[in-house]
Amino acid sequence: xxxxxxxxxxxxxxxxxxxxxxxxxxxxxxxxxxxxxxxxxxxxxxxxxxxxxxxxxxxxxxxxxxxxxxxxxxxxxxxxxxxxxxxxxxxxxxxxxxxxxxxxxxxxxxxxxxxxxxxxxxxxxxxxxxxxxxxxxxxxxxxxxxxxxxxxxxxxxxxxxxxxxxxxxxxxxxxxxxxxxxxxxxxxxxxxxxxxxxxxxxxxxxxxxxxxxxxxxxxxxxxxxxxxxxxxxxxxxxxxxxxxxxxxxxxxxxxxxxxxxxxxxxxxxxxxxxxxxxxxxxxxxxxxxxxxxxxxxxxxxxxxxxxx
Amino acid sequence: xxxxxxxxxxxxxxxxxxxxxxxxxxxxxxxxxxxxxxxxxxxxxxxxxxxxxxxxxxxxxxxxxxxxxxxxxxxxxxxxxxxxxxxxxxxxxxxxxxxxxxxxxxxxxxxxxxxxxxxxxxxxxxxxxxxxxxxxxxxxxxxxxxxxxxxxxxxxxxxxxxxxxxxxxxxxxxxxxxxxxxxxxxxxxxxxxxxxxxxxxxxxxxxxxxxxxxxxxxxxxxxxxxxxxxxxxxxxxxxxxxxxx
Numbered sequence: 273x274x275x276x277x278x279x280x281x282x283x284x285x286x287x288x289x290x291x292x293x294x295x296x297x298x299x300x301x302x303x304x305x306x307x308x309x310x311x312x313x314x315x316x317x318x319x320x321x322x323x324x325x326x327x328x329x330x331x332x333x334x335x336x337x338x339x340x341x342x343x344x345x346x347x348x349x350x351x352x353x354x355x356x357x358x359x360x361x362x363x364x365x366x367x368x369x370x371x372x373x374x375x376x377x378x379x380x381x382x383x384x385x386x387x388x389x390x391x392x393x394x395x396x397x398x399x400x401x402x403x404x405x406x407x408x409x410x411x412x413x414x415x416x417x418x419x420x421x422x423x424x425x426x427x428x429x430x431x432x433x434x435x436x437x438x439x440x441x442x443x444x445x446x447x448x449x450x451x452x453x454x455x456x457x458x459x460x461x462x463x464x465x466x467x468x469x470x471x472x473x474x475x476x477x478x479x480x481x482x483x484x485x486x487x488x489x490x491x492x493x494x495x496x497x498x499x500x501x502x503x504x505x506x507x508x509x510x511x512x513x514x515x516x517x518x519x520x521x522x523x524x525x526x527x528x529x530x531x532x533x534x535x536x537x538x539x540x541x542x543x544x545x546x547x548x549x550x551x552x553x554x555x556x557x558x559x560x561x562x563x564x565x566x567x568x569x570x571x572x573x574x575x576x577x578x579x580x
Numbered sequence: 581x582x583x584x585x586x587x588x589x590x591x592x593x594x595x596x597x598x599x600x601x602x603x604x605x606x607x608x609x610x611x612x613x614x615x616x617x618x619x620x621x622x623x624x625x626x627x628x629x630x631x632x633x634x635x636x637x638x639x640x641x642x643x644x645x646x647x648x649x650x651x652x653x654x655x656x657x658x659x660x661x662x663x664x665x666x667x668x669x670x671x672x673x674x675x676x677x678x679x680x681x682x683x684x685x686x687x688x689x690x691x692x693x694x695x696x697x698x699x700x701x702x703x704x705x706x707x708x709x710x711x712x713x714x715x716x717x718x719x720x721x722x723x724x725x726x727x728x729x730x731x732x733x734x735x736x737x738x739x740x741x742x743x744x745x746x747x748x749x750x751x752x753x754x755x756x757x758x759x760x761x762x763x764x765x766x767x768x769x770x771x772x773x774x775x776x777x778x779x780x781x782x783x784x785x786x787x788x789x790x791x792x793x794x795x796x797x798x799x800x801x802x803x804x805x806x807x808x809x810x811x812x813x814x815x816x817x818x819x820x821x822x823x824x825x
Contacts (some may be wrong), residue, residue: 491673519673558634559670561654562663563684563733573683575672 275307282344282373285437286403289340289369291474298340299326303347315366316338325387328368331391332361340369343386347503348378348412353385362393362425371403372441374414374557383415390454392428400432403567406439413441420447426481427454433578435462436471445473446579453481453510462579465498465526474503479512489517493575494526508541518547523571523577524531582608582631582737582770587640589623589630600626602793603640608737613763613771615784615801617813621792624774625667628739631772632651632664632763633657644737661736667745667774669726673712677725680713684729700761702754719746727758738762744780751780759783778814781805789813 274293275283279302283291291300291308295489297315300308304324311317314334318327328339341356358368376382392398408415422430436443449457457477465471477486486506494500506514518530532545552574589601601623601695608614615622631642633654647699658664664692670682681694695705701724711717713725723746743759744752755777762771763783773780781787781819787804789797797804808814 553670555666556671556672558654559666560683561678562632562634562658563729564655564658564686565683566655573675573679574672576674577672577679580674 278346278375279344282346282375282405282407283342283407285405286344286371286373287342287369287401288424289341289342291342296338297328297560299444301341301343303345303350304352312337317341320355321359323355325357328356328358329373330358330360330364330366332363333415334361334364334366336365338367338369338513342370343372343384344376345372345376345382345384348376348382348410350378351381351383352578353387354370355387357389358391358398360390360392360396361396363395363420364393365397366399367399369401371401371405372416372418373405374405374416376410376412376414378410378528379412380410381413381415383413383417385417385419386504387419388421389569390423390430392424392430393420393575394425395423395427397429398431399549400430400434402433403435403437404440404443405437406441414439415442416440417444418446420445422447422449422457422576424449424451424484426452428452429458431458433460433462436464438464438466440471441467441469443468443471445471447473447475447477449477449486451479451481451484451486451512454483455485456480456484459486459488459490461488462499463490463513463578464495464519464575465492466486466495467498467499468496468517471499472501472503476505476507477509477514478509479514480509482511482540484510486516487511489519491578492518492520492528492580493523494520494528495523497525499527501529501531503531504535505535507535507537508543509537511538511540512542514541514543518549520549521575522549522551581610581645582772583641583643584631584641585641587627587630587637587642587742589626589635589637598792599784600705601630604790604793606788606795606798608770608772610768610770611766613759613766613773613783613784614786614788614809615773615775615778615781616788616790617774617781617795617808618790619812622790624645624790625741627790628664628741628772631737632662632739634664648697658733663730663733663735663738665726665730665738665740665743669722670713671722672797675713676709676757677711677713678709680729682727684732686733689732693803694732695731698725698783699796700726700731700758702727702751720748720751723747724751731758731762738768738771740770740775742776744775744777753778756780756783776813776815778805778809781808781814
C-alpha cells in the first residue's frame with residue numbers, strides 16, 4: 273500500500289497501526305475505496321454486492337487472530353453508508369479493530385455511516401475496538417453515525433470498546449444487542465465532545481436467555497458548548513443480570529442529558545443502573561496541583577484518566 | 581527553612597469573622613522533623629493548608645528558603661519543593677497508582693522505581709501499581725498510596741496531615757518506620773507532621789501544641805512530650821487508627 277501522511281496519521285490515531293506493516297486479515301478503506309485487503313486461512317473478507325461494505329467470515333475455532341478494518345476519509349464533502357457484517361464461528365476467539373478517522377480541510381461536510389452487524393457463534397469470544405477521530409481545519413463538519421448490532425448465541429462473549437477520541441462534530445450512535453443463554457456482553461464507551469459538537473448515543477440491550485449478562489458503561493466529557501445525550505436501556509426477559517452506568521464530566525458551557533432505562537419482564541431479572549454528571553472535583557485538581565501541575569495540566573490528567 | 585510570620589486566617593461566620601489561625605509565628609529549620617499536635621479544631625490542618633497554598637491567609641507571611649511565598653499558588657509552591665499528604669486521600673477515576681507516582685516524581689520513573697515507593701509503605705507493589713486510585717481501594721490502602729506519592733516528590737518540605745487517620749494497625753507500625761527513615765535521611769529537607777499519636781510525637785525533634793488557633797506550647801520533644809502524655813495532644817491508644825488489620 274502507498275499511504276500518504278494524512279492516511280497514516282489517521283490510521284495511527286484510530287487503530288494504532290502502521291498501515292504499511294499490517295499482518296493478519298485486514299481491509300483499509302480510504303475515501304470510499306478499498307486500498308488494501310488481505311484474507312487469511314481462517315478469516316475471509318468478501319465485498320458485498322448491491323451496497324457498499326464487506327462480509328467477514330471467521331471460521332469456527334479460530335483462535336488468537338485479528339481483523340483490522342479501519343476507514344479514513346480525507347476528501348471534504350464525501351458521504352458514505354457502509355455495511356459490514358461479521359460472522360463469527362462457534363468457539364472462535366478473535367480481536368476486531370475498526371474505527372474511522374475523518375480529516376476535513378474543506379468547507380463541505382464529510383460523513384461516514386458505518387453499520388456493523390455481529391453474529392457471534394456459540395461459545396465464541398470477540399474483543400471489538402472502534403475509535404472515532406476527526407481532524408482538519410475546514411469549516412465542513414466531520415460526521416460519524418455508527419450503528420452496531422450484536423446477536424449473541426449461547427455462552428458467547430463480546431467485549432466492546434467504543435471511543436470517540438475528539439474532533440467529531442456530530443454523531444448519532446446506535447447500539448443494539450440480543451443475548452441468548454449464558455452470553456456475556458461488556459461495553460465500554462468513551463465520548464469526548466468539545467466546541468459545538470453534538471453526540472447522541474443510544475443503547476438497547478435485550479437479555480433473552482437465562483444466565484446472560486450485560487455491563488454497559490459510558491463515560492463522557494462535554495467541554496466548551498457541546499452537547500451529549502445518552503440513552504442506555506437494558507431489557508431483561510430471563511434470569512439475567514444487567515448493569516448500565518453513565519458517568520459524565522461537564523465543563524465550560526457543556527450540556528449532558530443521561531436517560532438510563534431498565535425494563536424487567538422476568539421476576540428473575542436483576543437490573544441496575546447508575547448515572548452521574550458533575551464537574552471535575554475540586555479536590556482532584558488541588559491534589560494534582562500539590563504535585564506541581566498547573567490547574568490546566570491537572571484537568572487534562574483527570575480527563576485523560578477518566579476517558580482511558 | 582520555613583518561616584511563618586504573624587500568620588492569621590479567618591472565615592465568615594454568621595455575620596462575623598471566626599479566627600481559625602491567630603497571629604502565629606513559627607520556624608521550621610532544615611533537617612528537622614516537627615510535629616504539630618493539639619485538640620481537634622485547634623487549627624492544625626488549616627495551618628498545613630496555608631503552608632501548601634490551599635488556603636490563603638488573611639494576614640501574615642510565609643517565607644520559604646528566604647523567599648516570600650505568601651502570594652504563590654499551590655502549583656508554584658509545589659514546584660519550589662513543598663509537598664502535602666492529604667488527611668483524606670483524593671480518589672480519581674481512571675488514574676492509576678503508577679500515573680500518580682510518576683506525576684508526583686515529576687520525571688519518567690521506571691515501573692520498578694515506582695514500585696519501590698509502594699514497597700516503602702508496605703504495599704505489595706505488583707498488586708497495586710496498575711490499580712485505579714478509586715473507591716475500590718480501602719481507606720488504609722489509599723492512605724498508604726498517598727504517602728508513597730508524597731515520598732516520591734523528594735521535597736524540601738513535606739507536610740503530613742494526620743498520616744495515621746484511617747490507617748490500620750499494621751500499617752501504622754510501618755509508617756513510623758517510614759518517618760524514622762526519612763528522619764535519618766533528611767539533611768537540608770524538613771518534615772512537618774500533624775498528629776496526636778504519641779509514637780509519632782516520639783520521633784519528633786520539636787513539638788508544637790496548637791490550641792484555638794494559637795501556639796500554646798513549643799519545645800524539644802524530650803522536654804515537651806512528658807507533659808503531653810495522657811492529654812488529647814498525645815494519645816497512646818489507637819484513636820483514629822483502624823484496628824482492622
